[in-house]
Amino acid sequence: MYRIVEMTPWPTFLSFHGTLDGIFRAAMVLVVAVLIVKYSTVLEEEYSKKLADLYIYPWWRILVVLLIVSSAVWCPRVGILVAVLLFFYLSDMNMLISPMTEL
Amino acid sequence: MKQQAGKQVIASQASQVPPLILAFEQLMARLDSPSKLIYGVLLVLTIVYSSVIPADYRTFADSLLGRVFGIGIVYGVIQSMGWVYGLLTAMAFLLVVTGASRAAVIEGFFTREGFDGGGTVSEKRVNGKRWFVEKVLGEHPKKIAVDRVTTTAPGDS
Numbered sequence: 434m435y436r437i438v439e440m441t442p443w444p445t446f447l448s449f450h451g452t453l454d455g456i457f458r459a460a461m462v463l464v465v466a467v468l469i470v471k472y473s474t475v476l477e478e479e480y481s482k483k484l485a486d487l488y489i490y491p492w493w494r495i496l497v498v499l500l501i502v503s504s505a506v507w508c509p510r511v512g513i514l515v516a517v518l519l520f521f522y523l524s525d526m527n528m529l530i531s532p533m534t535e536l
Numbered sequence: 537m538k539q540q541a542g543k544q545v546i547a548s549q550a551s552q553v554p555p556l557i558l559a560f561e562q563l564m565a566r567l568d569s570p571s572k573l574i575y576g577v578l579l580v581l582t583i584v585y586s587s588v589i590p591a592d593y594r595t596f597a598d599s600l601l602g603r604v605f606g607i608g609i610v611y612g613v614i615q616s617m618g619w620v621y622g623l624l625t626a627m628a629f630l631l632v633v634t635g636a637s638r639a640a641v642i643e644g645f646f647t648r649e650g651f652d653g654g655g656t657v658s659e660k661r662v663n664g665k666r667w668f669v670e671k672v673l674g675e676h677p678k679k680i681a682v683d684r685v686t687t688t689a690p691g692d693s
Contacts, residue, residue: 494584
């Protein structure tokens with residue numbers, strides 16, 4: 434005996450709904466995904482000079498972490514992608530600003 | 537009648553509270569417990585200053601035992617504190633592990649002897665003060681291959 438279960442075509446945790454907030458979330462996911470592909474997958478792709486200059490300041494890195502927290506509170510999908518993007522940013526900058534003699 | 541008058545007084549007093557203070561009180565009511573906030577602050581500091589963590593801790597985190605501990609801690613934090621804290625914990629752990637090999641290389645560069653004669657060169661212990669170039673480059677040699685400099689007089693060639 435089989436029970437017929439109605440399957441939703443799209444997982445609920447991935448649905449953005451049709452509201453304005455949902456559209457913004459989907460747009461942010463798209464933008465962050467593009468940034469991850471552009472900057473995080475290729476080491477030779479250089480970051481902008483402002484991002485490189487700001488990395489040495491601790492308050493900037495604190496703001497970066499707070500951006501992760503705020504985006505995660507707003508939307509889990511955006512938060513996870515922003516965390517991935519900023520992890521690669523912090524890791525790359527930590528390596529790239531090191532003197533060549535220390536690499 | 538007195539009760540209704542008292543309620544009206546309380547309601548009028550509550551309506552007199554500035555909206556900024558009301559918003560602040562609502563924000564304070566929504567905040568996590570102090571222990572979670574302290575843990576969150578420690579996580580933020582770990583992420584911000586991950587590049588200055590000593591190489592010993594990084595090397596341990598990159599070992600088999602350290603990785604098992606790290607994954608276990610991340611799982612425990614997600615189960616007990618929520619996934620936002622777990623996300624920050626995972627990020628801090630990955631940033632610590634990422635620089636492990638490089639930190640070990642840097643530490644080895646400044647503490648270990650880089651020259652290896654391979655058995656074909658007669659090595660001699662360093663005796664005396666460091667050379668100027670060694671001080672400038674931050675080298676601490678323990679052995680040298682040649683301790684004598686052969687010079688010849690200039691002549692016509």
